[in-house]
Amino acid sequence: MDQENTILVVDDSPVNIQSIAAVLKDDYKLKVATNGARALEILENDDAVDLILLDVMMPEMNGYEFLEKCQSNPSTKDIPVIFITGNNGAEDEEKGLLAGAVDYITKPIRPAIVKARVKIHMTIKMQRDALQYNAMHDMLTGLYNRHHLSAEGARKFAKAIRQKSDFSVVMADIDHFKNVNDTYGHIVGDIVLKAVADVFSKNNRVEDIVARFGGEEFVILLEDCDAHDAKNKAESFRKDVEAQLPAGVKVTASFGLTNISPMYKSLEEMLKDADTALYKAKEDGRNKVVCYSLDMQGEE
Numbered sequence: 001m002d003q004e005n006t007i008l009v010v011d012d013s014p015v016n017i018q019s020i021a022a023v024l025k026d027d028y029k030l031k032v033a034t035n036g037a038r039a040l041e042i043l044e045n046d047d048a049v050d051l052i053l054l055d056v057m058m059p060e061m062n063g064y065e066f067l068e069k070c071q072s073n074p075s076t077k078d079i080p081v082i083f084i085t086g087n088n089g090a091e092d093e094e095k096g097l098l099a100g101a102v103d104y105i106t107k108p109i110r111p112a113i114v115k116a117r118v119k120i121h122m123t124i125k126m127q128r129d130a131l132q133y134n135a136m137h138d139m140l141t142g143l144y145n146r147h148h149l150s151a152e153g154a155r156k157f158a159k160a161i162r163q164k165s166d167f168s169v170v171m172a173d174i175d176h177f178k179n180v181n182d183t184y185g186h187i188v189g190d191i192v193l194k195a196v197a198d199v200f201s202k203n204n205r206v207e208d209i210v211a212r213f214g215g216e217e218f219v220i221l222l223e224d225c226d227a228h229d230a231k232n233k234a235e236s237f238r239k240d241v242e243a244q245l246p247a248g249v250k251v252t253a254s255f256g257l258t259n260i261s262p263m264y265k266s267l268e269e270m271l272k273d274a275d276t277a278l279y280k281a282k283e284d285g286r287n288k289v290v291c292y293s294l295d296m297q298g299e300e
Contacts, residue, residue, distance in 0.1 A: 004029065005126070006030070007028045007030055007122075008030075009031070009053045010039040010066065011032075011034065011058070012055060020109065022111075023114050027115075028122075035061065036061030043079075050125055052070070054067065067081055067099055067100055078128075080124070081102060082118070084109065085104070085107060092104075135147070143197050143211055149211035150267070154267050156221055156223055157270070161260070166260065167225070168226070169222075170234050171217065171218070171256050172220070172237065172253050173216055173254050173278055174193070174216040174252075174253050175252045175287060177189070177216035188246075191246050192246045192247065193216065200218055203237065203240065207224070208220060219274075234289045235255075238252075238289055241253045254289075256274045256276065256278030256291075258273040
């Protein structure tokens with residue numbers, strides 16, 4: 001198992017923590033807490049915890065209370081929890097599993113059992129994470145896919161409307177990409193797509209969404225970003241794409257963008273107008289950034 005996988009051990013007994021650590025330290029990165037409050041602090045400041053080993057009987061906040069707090073927090077609700085406890089009755093085990101724990105190990109621990117069960121649940125967690133990643137990301141470029149763009153973009157659009165904040169949509173298209181595939185082949189075409197995707201993914205903020213929209217088209221959602229800043233951002237992207245020579249191929253891209261306004265009722269309407277502006281950039285000679293204006297209506 002990868003040492004990068006992280007386990008949080010929560011137990012008020014240092015002796016118990018040492019016993020568990022002795023079993024797992026060679027295979028996993030371990031974090032420890034001697035009470036629920038400290039464990040919650042660790043989870044709040046560290047998003048790398050993959051599995052929690054949790055004692056039931058602890059002062060101030062017992063294991064059930066801690067688990068309930070984890071499950072009520074969107075950022076921690078999917079972390080699997082294994083109870084490790086001295087309560088070894090069938091009713092205790094049933095209660096722990098019904099509370100949401102994925103497994104129940106009784107004390108005194110048996111090292112081989114702890115190792116085996118941790119490995120099983122860590123494997124399940126990694127497989128689930130991989131499925132979730134693949135459901136949200138484009139396989140070739142690693143960017144978000146159109147499905148995630150639609151779902152998360154709708155949420156960001158609604159937030160911007162509700163808070164009356166800025167929100168910009170940028171649509172980009174690699175110029176003459178069919179010629180790249182026809183001239184150099186699809187393998188080189190894939191290299192070009194990944195290189196352009198890297199430009200977009202490396203030069204955005206955490207709150208932005210960069211997605212492959214389809215084929216050689218990309219969409220960038222810029223939260224709290226007005227039209228002026230969005231145009232500057234797109235211009236920076238344009239220059240960075242032009243400066244590249246992936247597989248020795250000269251590449252440029254065209255950009256269309258729009259900014260949120262009361263006329264928009266959905267993200268789809270913004271995408272449509274960003275696409276109209278992109279079409280205008282192509283029509284005007286490509287390798288350009290064009291902002292949508294009402295004058296463009298009827299030009300498609």
